[in-house]
Amino acid sequence: MTAPVPSLAASARMIAEGAVSSRDLVEASLARISAVDSTVHAFITVTEERARAAAEKADEELKRGHRRGPLHGVPVALKDNIDVEGVLTTAHSKILANNIAASSAGVTERLEAAGMIVVGKLSLHEFARGAPTDVLPWPNALNPWSSRHACGGSSSGSAVAVAAGMVPLAIGTDTGGSVRFPAACNGVVGLKPTYGAVSRRGVLPLSFSLDFVGPIARTVEDCALAMQAIAGHDPQDPGSASFTPQDYLAEIGSPLRGLKIGVAHDYNAESSVDAETAAAVAEAARCYAELGATVEEVKLPPRALFDAATWTIILAEGFAIHRQNLASRPEDYGRTARERLSIGALVTGGDLVQALRVRRRLTAELDTIIERYDAILCATASSPPVPLDKVDDGPWRRSHPITAPFNLTGHPAIAVPAGFSGDGLPLSIQLVGRFFDEARLFTIAHAYEQAHNWHTRRPSLP
Amino acid sequence: MDAAIEREFIAGFARAGLKLPKERYELMVQAYAGYRELAALLHEDETPLTAEPAGLEIPAVPENRK
Numbered sequence: 412m413t414a415p416v417p418s419l420a421a422s423a424r425m426i427a428e429g430a431v432s433s434r435d436l437v438e439a440s441l442a443r444i445s446a447v448d449s450t451v452h453a454f455i456t457v458t459e460e461r462a463r464a465a466a467e468k469a470d471e472e473l474k475r476g477h478r479r480g481p482l483h484g485v486p487v488a489l490k491d492n493i494d495v496e497g498v499l500t501t502a503h504s505k506i507l508a509n510n511i512a513a514s515s516a517g518v519t520e521r522l523e524a525a526g527m528i529v530v531g532k533l534s535l536h537e538f539a540r541g542a543p544t545d546v547l548p549w550p551n552a553l554n555p556w557s558s559r560h561a562c563g564g565s566s567s568g569s570a571v572a573v574a575a576g577m578v579p580l581a582i583g584t585d586t587g588g589s590v591r592f593p594a595a596c597n598g599v600v601g602l603k604p605t606y607g608a609v610s611r612r613g614v615l616p617l618s619f620s621l622d623f624v625g626p627i628a629r630t631v632e633d634c635a636l637a638m639q640a641i642a643g644h645d646p647q648d649p650g651s652a653s654f655t656p657q658d659y660l661a662e663i664g665s666p667l668r669g670l671k672i673g674v675a676h677d678y679n680a681e682s683s684v685d686a687e688t689a690a691a692v693a694e695a696a697r698c699y700a701e702l703g704a705t706v707e708e709v710k711l712p713p714r715a716l717f718d719a720a721t722w723t724i725i726l727a728e729g730f731a732i733h734r735q736n737l738a739s740r741p742e743d744y745g746r747t748a749r750e751r752l753s754i755g756a757l758v759t760g761g762d763l764v765q766a767l768r769v770r771r772r773l774t775a776e777l778d779t780i781i782e783r784y785d786a787i788l789c790a791t792a793s794s795p796p797v798p799l800d801k802v803d804d805g806p807w808r809r810s811h812p813i814t815a816p817f818n819l820t821g822h823p824a825i826a827v828p829a830g831f832s833g834d835g836l837p838l839s840i841q842l843v844g845r846f847f848d849e850a851r852l853f854t855i856a857h858a859y860e861q862a863h864n865w866h867t868r869r870p871s872l873p
Numbered sequence: 874m875d876a877a878i879e880r881e882f883i884a885g886f887a888r889a890g891l892k893l894p895k896e897r898y899e900l901m902v903q904a905y906a907g908y909r910e911l912a913a914l915l916h917e918d919e920t921p922l923t924a925e926p927a928g929l930e931i932p933a934v935p936e937n938r939k
Contacts, residue, residue, distance in 0.1 A: 756889035765915035807904030
């Protein structure tokens with residue numbers, strides 16, 4: 412069987428109804444990986460034997476009447492900077508080419524406790540800071556919609572694996588947009604949750620205070636299902652919030668009448684959003700008005716100040732993590748990650764303190780604005796995926812996605828497919844919500860998704 | 874290439890124990906100049922000096938969203 416695997420919700424339903432076993436779903440996922448991964452290079456490691464053993468166990472549990480939850484027996488794959496006990500975690504780098512994880516990450520533990528079956532580890536931009544043009548020990552993931560165009564990053568393999576139908580759910584990490592941007596480039600849904608909502612224990616950091624873990628899936632409902640499994644307090648992650656997760660599915664399908672959405676057209680313009688993407692955002696705004704929401708223009712704080720604070724913090728924190736290896740074995744990094752991480756050596760103490768002070772101010776300002784709305788609507792990326800030979804792989808990346816401000820402030824944000832460019836490449840809108848209110852974000856994103864059929868389209872693969 | 878920026882670049886790499894890049898040296902110095910330009914915005918910021926510096930704090934959990 413080499414057909415794309417069913418969506419997460421459909422897979423869960425099929426197991427619950429007894430239509431398929433976990434072994435069936437895992438074999439379907441492995442067969443799809445075997446059929447298309449040599450074309451799109453999403454996987455670094457396929458944990459075939461481990462997955463088959465876990466699927467057998469999941470099926471035995473079901474026979475005994477023990478169902479761990481709605482995702483029991485369903486396959487999942489993880490970005491290769493997230494630990495799975497006994498499995499390689501490489502961060503797609505020669506630096507960690509032999510790094511076997513001694514224990515599982517918090518998010519892996521939650522997925523497996525929910526009954527999910529890990530089928531493999533997914534490629535990324537090296538240490539979440541490289542570029543798709545680097546020469547690395549494993550090939551870079553390719554966009555299934557067009558191998559001549561970038562697939563976004565840094566969770567490139569995570570988005571490609573879902574778009575190519577190899578897994579119904581992938582987990583990525585997002586420090587400046589690394590879940591939402593590849594989701595946008597590959598026509599799938601990606602969520603960066605509220606800071607503190609999902610554990611980062613056992614995840615290789617890029618930037619301690621800007622890293623988030625989030626789901627990538629085909630639909631908004633799938634992301635909500637994933638959050639049911641992965642959200643919650645982890646006392647071993649100092650950045651984890653002590654909170655009771657919402658029922659993320661509770662309001663999906665509810666009418667939008669009475670809700671208020673702010674459209675950040677100025678912010679899109681400051682971010683040099685192209686005409687096709689701007690049109691997709693404008694169409695989404697019209698759609699929400701037709702669905703009964705109140706839609707009005709909203710002005711956000713200046714984009715440049717967000718960028719200054721965000722990139723100062725990423726540079727400083729990333730350099731602190733990599734300093735030793737950059738000094739002792741720089742040749743083992745790919746060119747882009749080495750150059751970008753090295754620039755962090757030049758951030759001064761004064762820069763960092765100012766960045767932290769500005770962060771606090773911007774967070775408070777944005778929070779005040781967001782409290783007036785149920786969501787803010789903007790673009791996820793400034794354009795459809797660019798040709799690979801136009802990718803910015805310089806040491807100082809200026810053309811970054813529109814996503815990073817919400818890493819700086821910690822607000823939840825979701826990327827949702829929004830049609831296709833004239834060249835047939837995916838477009839995406841971004842919705843930003845209130846702290847710890849992902850449930851409302853899902854409701855609003857789902858309503859837009861269901862008013863269109865873009866999430867049902869698939870790239871042409873074998 | 875701005876000589877002052879280049880001096881800062883060389884000193885920063887030396888202080889951090891990093892070898893100066895042999896390839897793309899000029900591009901790296903330009904990248905640093907680009908960063909300095911952006912970082913200058915942080916130093917123009919008018920956040921009152923009484924504000925306490927802090928990293929990203931875990932947001933307060935609103936009672937009605939539990």
